[in-house]
Amino acid sequence: MKTAIAFWKKEWMDLIRSGKAFLLVLISALFGVMNPAIAKLTPWLMETMSESLQETGLYVTGVEVDALTSWTQFYKNMPMALFIIILLLSGIFTQEYQRGTLVLVLTKGAQRRSVYLAKAMMCVLVWSLCFWLTFLITWLYNGYFWDNGIVSELLTAAALFWLFGIWVSLTTVFFSTVAKETSGVLAGTGIVLLITYVAGIVPKIQKYLPTKLLEAQTLLTESAVPKNFCEAVVIAIFLTAAAGLAGLLLFERKRI
Numbered sequence: 001m002k003t004a005i006a007f008w009k010k011e012w013m014d015l016i017r018s019g020k021a022f023l024l025v026l027i028s029a030l031f032g033v034m035n036p037a038i039a040k041l042t043p044w045l046m047e048t049m050s051e052s053l054q055e056t057g058l059y060v061t062g063v064e065v066d067a068l069t070s071w072t073q074f075y076k077n078m079p080m081a082l083f084i085i086i087l088l089l090s091g092i093f094t095q096e097y098q099r100g101t102l103v104l105v106l107t108k109g110a111q112r113r114s115v116y117l118a119k120a121m122m123c124v125l126v127w128s129l130c131f132w133l134t135f136l137i138t139w140l141y142n143g144y145f146w147d148n149g150i151v152s153e154l155l156t157a158a159a160l161f162w163l164f165g166i167w168v169s170l171t172t173v174f175f176s177t178v179a180k181e182t183s184g185v186l187a188g189t190g191i192v193l194l195i196t197y198v199a200g201i202v203p204k205i206q207k208y209l210p211t212k213l214l215e216a217q218t219l220l221t222e223s224a225v226p227k228n229f230c231e232a233v234v235i236a237i238f239l240t241a242a243a244g245l246a247g248l249l250l251f252e253r254k255r256i
Contacts, residue, residue: 007110008118015122020088028130031081032137036145039070067146068220071154074138075161075217078131082165085130086172090185092119093176093251116177116251120244123169131162153219156226160216163233167210167240168193174247177254210236 015021042065096102105115135158142148168189175188193211200206212232218224 005118007105007115008121011118011122015126024085024088024126024130025133027081027084028133029137031077032134033141035073035077035138036070036141038073039065040145042069065146067142067148067151070138070142070146071151071220072217074135075157075214078134078161079214081130081134082127082168085127085165086168086189087186089123089126089169090172090176090189091182092123092173094179094182094185097180112252113248116248120170120173120247123173124166127165127169128162131158131165151220152222153226157216157219160213160219160229160233163236163240164210164213164216167236167243170240170243170247174243174250177247177251207231208235210239 012021093102102115106112139148139154148154171192172185172189175185176182179185179188196209196211200209200211206212207228208231210232212229213236215224216229219226
């Protein structure tokens with residue numbers, strides 16, 4: 001356990017020294033500010049475009065925005081934020097393979113399990129910190145400009161999307177243990193997401209897929225209730241644990 005903690009600290013120091021920590025905080029803050037900013041600018045943008053739209057036969061009346069407008073923007077932007085975070089963390093193992101630094105660590109007595117757990121924990125924590133920082137900034141601005149009280153199941157919806165990000169993060173860690181290059185990690189993660197998304201077209205299995213969690217914003221308008229996501233939550237937790245365990249087993253047997 002001490003080895004895992006020591007290596008975990010090393011990972012965080014590397015994240016800070018490489019500048020990725022600053023970049024991740026900056027991205028999270030930017031997305032957090034961008035959600036209410038876009039909502040605030042929507043009436044002005046529609047008014048600016050009104051003359052052009054009238055020429056096509058479309059007439060724009062007064063546009064009202066509120067906290068729900070901003071939270072809707074939040075769920076539109078978070079997939080992009082997740083992609084950027086995964087892009088920055090996708091080389092967590094492959095870069096070590098290419099540099100040969102893991103060989104030095106392991107020959108000095110570090111256990112493979114400790115190394116893997118430290119890296120996996122860091123990815124999960126990075127996603128969690130970035131997500132909840134973006135959420136907090138959006139919540140603060142929305143509370144200042146409007147009223148968050150008009151939105152239903154705010155924390156539940158956020159927790160569902162956060163869980164989706166955890167699943168994607170550990171799936172990325174899994175592919176990073178087996179792939180030789182970062183491109184292979186991104187391709188593997190992308191294929192899994194694509195297969196899951198395409199499978200969601202089938203109505204009978206849609207509610208069981210992790211991608212169902214991307215519909216979390218429907219809770220905000222009471223278009224759905226939390227129990228509609230129970231199956232997807234159970235499957236997402238199972239697949240997250242499976243990806244984490246499979247990655248650990250493969251890493252312990254991998255030739256480095």
